[in-house]
Amino acid sequence: MFDERKKRAAGWFRDLRNDICRELQRVEHDAPDDLYPGEPGRFTFEPWLRKVENGGGGTGGMLRGRVFEKCGVHISAVQGEFTEEMAARVPGASDDPRFWAAGISLICHPRNPRMPAVHMNTRYIVTTQDWFGGGADLTPVQHDQRNPETDDAKHFHAAMRAPCEAHNRDWERYRDWCDEYFHLHHRDEPRGVGGIFYDRLDSGDWESDFAFTQDVGRAFLDAYIPIARRRMMEPWTEAEREEQLILRGRYVEFNLLWDRGTTFGLKTGGNVKTILSSMPPVVKWP
Numbered sequence: 001m002f003d004e005r006k007k008r009a010a011g012w013f014r015d016l017r018n019d020i021c022r023e024l025q026r027v028e029h030d031a032p033d034d035l036y037p038g039e040p041g042r043f044t045f046e047p048w049l050r051k052v053e054n055g056g057g058g059t060g061g062m063l064r065g066r067v068f069e070k071c072g073v074h075i076s077a078v079q080g081e082f083t084e085e086m087a088a089r090v091p092g093a094s095d096d097p098r099f100w101a102a103g104i105s106l107i108c109h110p111r112n113p114r115m116p117a118v119h120m121n122t123r124y125i126v127t128t129q130d131w132f133g134g135g136a137d138l139t140p141v142q143h144d145q146r147n148p149e150t151d152d153a154k155h156f157h158a159a160m161r162a163p164c165e166a167h168n169r170d171w172e173r174y175r176d177w178c179d180e181y182f183h184l185h186h187r188d189e190p191r192g193v194g195g196i197f198y199d200r201l202d203s204g205d206w207e208s209d210f211a212f213t214q215d216v217g218r219a220f221l222d223a224y225i226p227i228a229r230r231r232m233m234e235p236w237t238e239a240e241r242e243e244q245l246i247l248r249g250r251y252v253e254f255n256l257l258w259d260r261g262t263t264f265g266l267k268t269g270g271n272v273k274t275i276l277s278s279m280p281p282v283v284k285w286p
Helices: 002-030 151-166 171-181 206-231 238-257 260-267 272-278
Strands: 044-049 056-063 068-081 098-110 117-126 130-139 194-201
Touching: 002 056, 002 068, 002 098, 002 117, 002 206, 044 272, 056 272, 068 272, 098 206, 098 272, 117 206, 130 151, 130 171, 130 206, 151 171, 151 194, 151 206, 171 194, 194 206, 260 272
Parallel strands: none
Antiparallel strands: 044 056, 056 068, 068 098, 098 117, 117 130, 130 194
16 A cells, blocks of 8 residues: 555655746746846756665755756655654654655745745655645745735735645644744744645545645645746845845754754755755855
8 A cells, every 4th residue: 555655656746846847947047137147047956865775865956046046856755764762753653663755845045135935845754654744935035025914925825725725624724833833933933924834644535635735736836936937027236135145044043943854854864965955055144
C-alpha cells in the first residue's frame, strides 16, 4: 500500500516543481528591461544523495535572476531512521524509527522590495503511519505592506482559501495555524501576512488528502504569480531597498530559531545547501 502511495506522491511533487519553475521563468522573461537590465534568469538543477546507503536524495533547483534575486524550488524523496529523540516526537516512529519522506519546498526572494517574498511546501511522510502537510505564506518586506488588509494579502488569502473550500477543509483553522506557526516569538511579531499551514493530515481517506494537497500546490501559482507580475512593474527607491534588507533579517531569524522543517532536514541528513537556500541572499541588521 505505502509503496504505491510513495510513488504517486513523489511523482506529483516533481510535476509541480516543473510547473512552478516554468511560470517563474516566464516572469523573469517578461520583466521590463528598464527596471531589470540583463538576461532573464533560468533554473539550474543539481541532484544530491544522502550520505547513507539507500538514503534517497533529491534535486535542488536554483534561479538567480534579474527579478528574483534568489529563488529555490527543491524536491526530495528520502528514507532512513530517526534518532531516538526525533522518533519519540513523530507519529508511528516510537516503536519503529524507519521513515520515508518526500516533498517540494520553495522560497522566492525578489530583487524589487515592493514585491513580497513567498514560501510554499507540501510533503508526504511515512512511518508506520502516513500523512500530508504543507502550506504557503506571503512575506512583504515593506512596513506599509505588512498588513493583512492590503490587496496583496487579500488576493493571496483568497487563492489559498479556494482549495480548502473545494475539499471541505477548515480554512480558518489552517489560516490561524499559519499565523501561529510563522511567528517570531522572540520579537512577538508575525513573519509576514500569513496564508495556510497544515500538518499530520490523515483524515482516513488518503485519496482525498492527496487531492487536497495537490490543489494546495496548484493554488500557489494563482496566489503568487499575479502579485509578482503586478509588483514587478513598480520602480523602487534606495530607502525601500534598505528597508527590505533589514526586514529580510526576520526571515533568517525565523528559519534558524523556529522552523521545524529546517530542523527536520538537518537532523535527518538532508542536503544542507538546499535546506539553507531559504536564506535571503543579502540581509542587514540595524
